Amino acid sequence: MNPADQDACRAWQLLMKFFFAQRAHLPSSGARFDLSPIQCHVLHLLEPRRPLPMSRLADTLSCDASNVTGLVDRMESRGLVRRRSSPEDRRVKVLQLTATGARLRTQLLRQMTGGSLPLSRLSLDQQRTLVKILEALVDEK
Amino acid sequence: MNPADQDACRAWQLLMKFFFAQRAHLPSSGARFDLSPIQCHVLHLLEPRRPLPMSRLADTLSCDASNVTGLVDRMESRGLVRRRSSPEDRRVKVLQLTATGARLRTQLLRQMTGGSLPLSRLSLDQQRTLVKILEALVDEK
DNA sequence: CGGATATACTTGATATTGTCAACTATTTAT
DNA sequence: ATAAATAGTTGACAATATCAAGTATATCCG
Numbered sequence: 001m002n003p004a005d006q007d008a009c010r011a012w013q014l015l016m017k018f019f020f021a022q023r024a025h026l027p028s029s030g031a032r033f034d035l036s037p038i039q040c041h042v043l044h045l046l047e048p049r050r051p052l053p054m055s056r057l058a059d060t061l062s063c064d065a066s067n068v069t070g071l072v073d074r075m076e077s078r079g080l081v082r083r084r085s086s087p088e089d090r091r092v093k094v095l096q097l098t099a100t101g102a103r104l105r106t107q108l109l110r111q112m113t114g115g116s117l118p119l120s121r122l123s124l125d126q127q128r129t130l131v132k133i134l135e136a137l138v139d140e141k
Numbered sequence: 142m143n144p145a146d147q148d149a150c151r152a153w154q155l156l157m158k159f160f161f162a163q164r165a166h167l168p169s170s171g172a173r174f175d176l177s178p179i180q181c182h183v184l185h186l187l188e189p190r191r192p193l194p195m196s197r198l199a200d201t202l203s204c205d206a207s208n209v210t211g212l213v214d215r216m217e218s219r220g221l222v223r224r225r226s227s228p229e230d231r232r233v234k235v236l237q238l239t240a241t242g243a244r245l246r247t248q249l250l251r252q253m254t255g256g257s258l259p260l261s262r263l264s265l266d267q268q269r270t271l272v273k274i275l276e277a278l279v280d281e282k
Numbered sequence: 283c284g285g286a287t288a289t290a291c292t293t294g295a296t297a298t299t300g301t302c303a304a305c306t307a308t309t310t311a312t
Numbered sequence: 313a314t315a316a317a318t319a320g321t322t323g324a325c326a327a328t329a330t331c332a333a334g335t336a337t338a339t340c341c342g
Contacts, residue, residue: 005254007268012253012260014275016182017201019160021279024203036298036329041157055319060158062165067300069321074298091308091319112153113146118278119153127148130274133267134155137259138162177300177327196290208329210292215327232290232337288339299328310317 018118025118033104039075040108046081048102051094053086080104159259166259174245180216181249187222189243192235194227221245 023037035043038061045060046052058068072095075081080101086092097105113120122130164178176184179202186201187193199209213236216222221242227233238246254261263271 004265004268007265007272008254008260008263009250011268011271011275013182013185014272014279015156015159015163016185017279018156018275020182020202020204022156022203038299041154041161044154044157053319058319061161062163063161063299064301065320066302066322070299089309089319093320109150113149118280119149121280122149122274122277124145124148126274126277127145127152129270130152131148131155133263133271133274134152134159136263136267138155138158139259139262179328194290199290204328205330206291207293207331211328230290230338234291283342285342286340288337290337291335293332293334295331295333297328297330299326301326302324303322305322306320308317308319310315312313312315 021118033108035104035108038071039080042071042075043080043097043101043105043108044112046095046097046101046105048097048105051084051096053092053094054083055092057095075101162259174249176245176249179212180221183212183216184221184238184242184246184249185253187236187238187242187246189238189246192225192237194233194235195224196233198236216242 026035026037026040042057042061045057054068054072055065057072058065061068072081072083076083079098082096082098083093084096086094119127167176167178167181182202183198186198195209195213196206198213199206202209213222213224217224220239223237223239224234225237227235260268
C-alpha cells in the first residue's frame with residue numbers, strides 16, 4: 001500500500017473511531033434527554049423553520065425509507081416533530097420541528113459545544129480547517 | 142452562539158453526516174462481502190498479529206460488553222475471528238483474526254482506498270491534515 | 283489466609299435501528 | 313389513457329444496542 005493510501009485508510013479509521021467514541025459522550029448530553037445518537041443527529045439536521053421531506057432525510061441518512069418511517073414515528077410520538085403533507089406533491093410528507101423539538105434542539109446544540117466534549121480540544125484554526133475538509137468530503141449539493 | 146461554537150457545531154454535524162453518507166458506499170465494498178458497517182470497522186481495528194481483548198473493543202466502540210459478545214459471535218460463526226483465553230488473566234478473551242478474516246481485511250482496506258470513495262476527493266495535504274486533526278480528536282492513548 | 287470487591291464475559295429480556303418485499307397513493311412519462 | 317416512477321407505510325425479520333443478573337477469575341485488605 002502506498003503512502004497516500006495509508007493516509008486515506010488511517011483517516012477512514014479515525015473517522016469511524018470518532019463516531020463510536022462520540023457515543024460515550026452522549027450520556028452527558030443526548031441521553032440526558034433520552035435521545036439516541038440517530039435521534040440527536042436528526043434533531044440537528046432539522047432546522048427550525050426549514051421543513052424537510054422524509055425522502056430527503058432517508059437520502060441524508062443513506063437508509064431505507066421505511067427506516068425513516070419508524071424513526072419519525074418515535075420522534076413524533078414524543079412530540080418532537082410533526083408530519084405535514086406537502087401541498088405541491090401530495091405524495092411527500094415534510095417534517096417540521098415542534099416547539100418542544102426546537103427547544104430540545106437548542107439545548108442539544110448548546111451541550112454539543114460545551115466545554116467537556118472532545119471537539120473543544122481543537123484550536124479555532126483546527127476547527128475551521130476540519131470544517132473545510134469535511135465540507136469537501138460530504139459535498140452537500 | 143459565538144463563532145467558535147458555530148464551527149464546533151458545524152464540525153460535529155459534518156462528522157455525523159459523513160458517517161451516514163459513508164454507508165451509501167458500503168454496498169460497493171463492505172456489503173459485497175456481506176459485512177455491516179460495524180463489522181467493517183471491527184475488521185479494520187483488528188490488526189493481523191495484534192490480538193485484542195474484548196473489553197478493549199467494547200471501550201473503543203463505547204458500548205456494553207454484551208454487545209461485543211453478540212458482535213463477535215456473528216463474526217466468529219463466519220470464521221473471521223477467533224476467541225482465545227488470555228493466559229495471563231483467564232477472565233479475558235482476546236480476539237484474533239483468522240486467515241480468512243485477515244484476507245477479507247486486506248481486500249476491504251484495498252477497496253476503502255480505491256478511487257470511487259469520497260476520501261479520494263481530498264488532496265494529499267488535506268488527507269494528512271485531516272489525519273492529524275482527527276488524531277488530536279480521538280486521542281488514542 | 284479468607285472474605286469483600288472489582289473485572290471480564292455471557293445470557294436473557296427488550297427496544298431501536300436497519301433491510302427487504304409488498305402495498306397504496308400520487309405524479310410523470312409516453 | 314395507460315405505463316412507469318416516486319413517496320410513504322406496513323409487516324417480517326436480522327443486527328445492533330441497553331440493562332440486569334449470573335459465572336468465573338483477580339485483586340484488595342483486614
